[in-house]
Amino acid sequence: MRSFFSSFFAALLALIIFSIIAFFVSLGIIGVITARLTSHKTKVGTNAVLYLDLSTPIQEQGRTDDVSSFFGREDATSPGLFQVVRLLRYAKTDSSVRGIFIRAEGNANGFATSQELRHALEDFKTSGKFVYAFGDVIDQKAYYVANAADKIYCNPAGAMEWTGLSTQVMYLKHALDKLGIEPQIFYDGKFKSATEPLRTDKMSDANRLQTGEWLGDLNRGLLTAASESRKIDTATLAGFEQTGAIQTAHDADKYHLVDGTRYRGEVVEELRHKLGLNAGADINFVSLSKYADAIDLDNDATDRIAVIYAQGDIVYGAGQEGEIGCDEYVKWIRKARQDDHVKAIVLRVNSPGGSSLASDIILRELLQAKKEGKPVVVSMGDLAASGGYYISCGADSIFAEPGTLTGSIGVFSIIPNLQGFFKDKLGVTFDGVKTAPFADQGTFSRPLTDAEKRFAQAGVDSTYTEFKTNVSKGRHLSLDQVETIAQGHVWTGERALSIGLVDRLGHLQDAIDCAARLARIKEYGLTEYPEAKSALERYFKNYGHGVAAKAVKDELGPEGWTTLQQMRRIKAMVGQVEVRLPYDVDIR
Known part of the structure; x- marks a missing residue:
């Protein structure tokens, strides 16, 4: 019995000591990471082209993954929307930045976010620097931002979406009835349709009215922006939506919604020419994440x-x-x-x-x-x-x-x-x-x-x-x-x-x-x-x-x-x- 307790307490003591050591080792590793992050500054280099991927959602407030940053991953920092806007404003006068390249596959951001991004790109263009956009398949929300570019191209084997906007709601009333579940709902406001999916099997007239209003407003925003960028009147653009005229990349080119059909390699070669680089030379693409690591936007004013x-x-x-x-x-x-x-x-x-x-x-x-x-x-x-x-x-x-x-x-x-x-x-x-x-x-x-x-x-x-x-x-x-x-x-x-x-x-x-x-x-x-x-x-x-x-x-x-x-x-x-x-x- 004495031998058992001796072995037990010895093992317990070893476990406690090991846990304490592991804890302080973890603290040390985190401290090293923090110290390296504090001293490390990303270099942008010369002839930089900022790379904006619209399929990456932009949050309101930026975040940094310290561990990823320590190991040199470019996506370690996720700049927030306002940070992105300020980075683009800074890039207007940054001699190391020559232009912006937009990847317009899809747009993971909402309409207000897209409006702010589009405004920032238009402001950037006042510097005289170029903005190019390309997508294999360009959806409407991506097009809304990307058509602010000087040139927008679509993959000849790809497609462009121009069909108008839609939204759909799933209604659960019949499923709840079959399950024997009674929602028991209380509400104020004839337009307050939050509970409709639980108490009815289709949109109320009031909800259909308000949804049509705001969806129509958003669609008019898409038409107006495209009209201003492409110099096509909104009635013609709306007609394309109604007739389904835009299905392929060639349709988009035919009706002048894009500047041509190109493969990505061809667009990159055009960028090389724009930058004065030799054929096949690497382009210094800089993600907004990397640019955020390199640029200090802080102002240390007292107020x-x-x-x-x-x-x-x-x-x-x-x-x-x-x-x-x-x-x-x-x-x-x-x-x-x-x-x-x-x-x-x-x-x-x-x-x-x-x-x-x-x-x-x-x-x-x-x-x-x-x-x-x-x-x-x-x-x-x-x-x-x-x-x-x-x-x-x-x-x-x-x-x-x-x-x-x-x-x-x-x-x-x-x-x-x-x-x-x-x-x-x-x-x-x-x-x-x-x-x-x-x-x-x-x-x-x-x-x-x-x-x-x-x-x-x-x-x-x-x-x-x-x-x-x-x-x-x-x-x-x-x-x-x-x-x-x-x-x-x-x-x-x-x-x-x-x-x-x-x-x-x-x-x-x-x-x-x-x-x-x-x-x-x-x-x-x-x-x-x-x-x-x-x-x-x-x-x-x-x-x-x-x-x-x-x-x-x-x-x-x-x-x-x-x-x-x-x-x-x-x-x-x-x-x-x-x-x-x-x-x-x-x-x-």
Whole structure:
């Protein structure tokens, strides 16, 4: 027995010592990585051509993978949208950069993001430097950005999409009926169609009307941009959509939507000639990721403007990465509010909404900043709807892109009744004891009583009234005026301007300029939130979750992963009062 305990404690001690050593070795490795990253500076070289791949989604805020950067991977840094815009502005006067090459296979970004990218490319062209674009198969959203180029080419064996825009919604009512699931839905706003897929089998007339409005607005934006770039009137371009005239690359060339059909190698050879290089010489293509590593955009001025990026679903609590957790965002807003060097706050919103409670908590903190004399300006990205508009409505000034989807001032709640599913499909029943009539209110195992339904609708009505009241105060509109533009109606930024939901059409830089004017400062630097986490923090917080998420994503594939995320979102909505967009907007 004594020998056993001796061996046991010796092994335990060795394990503890090994764990301690491993921990400090890990710290040392991370420290070496951090030190190398601090001292390492990427070189752009000469005759550089910036490489913009539209199929890579651009987030609002940039991210850096320290480990990938340590091993020299060019995709280690993912610059955010505003960083990309500033890089392109910097490149205008950077003597090492000769031009830009756009890979226009597809566009993974939303319409507002694409509008800001297109504007940045047009601004870059004023330098006299070239912009070329090429795609094997060019879809409409990619074409919208790429046709800002001096030359745009398509693979002769490829195709170009020019069919107009469409969006489709999956309706689940009949499936729920077959499963014996009753959604039990409560909502305010005839346009608030978030719950339609659960309570009907097709679009309501109101939803069809509003969807036609904003989809038509986006399509007109595509036509107008192409008309300006290609010198073709919008009626002719619309006719191509209606007749399906553009199917192949040769069709696009025939009707002058592209500058010719070329293979990629031929386009590269044309670029070599443009750069004055010998045939077959390597072109110094520089990704935006690499360029971001090489260029320092910081301004160390004492006066600061805080730019707070709010991207993702709005959730109660801390939230996960990619979500707007009210606890975290209140912390960032408060930090900016209490920082004497920060003279104004710009909230960049790209969100379909979410929890009404979390939205209200964030709005209150922004209003507190205003109360203490700090200007608050909102810049809207692809989406700033429902809860995304809720957190925006109290700002001193609101900027949106023409293609922003915003508004959707409406409320809903879902409390499913699974009694039929459990009993008829699974043979499972529930029973229990309670001390008061409403002690088990909201349980999934039985239908709501009439009284409980009244309570649920009253909660939705109360939140809707609070939402409209906040909009009324923030936008200086009467409640009657708000009601006419609320009702859950989704608007493009262009229409939102005409009805008073936003103040100006413009980009994030326009919003920052406005904030500087309101704060009466001329020289300023930017302080961005959420603050970048150190390599050590990201390692310990994200390693396990990241590995698990990647494994599931690899197993399910992109479509399965999207479905899983949607199911997770629906689960989070159940039993909560929600202010969010009708559904995930998928535009083709």
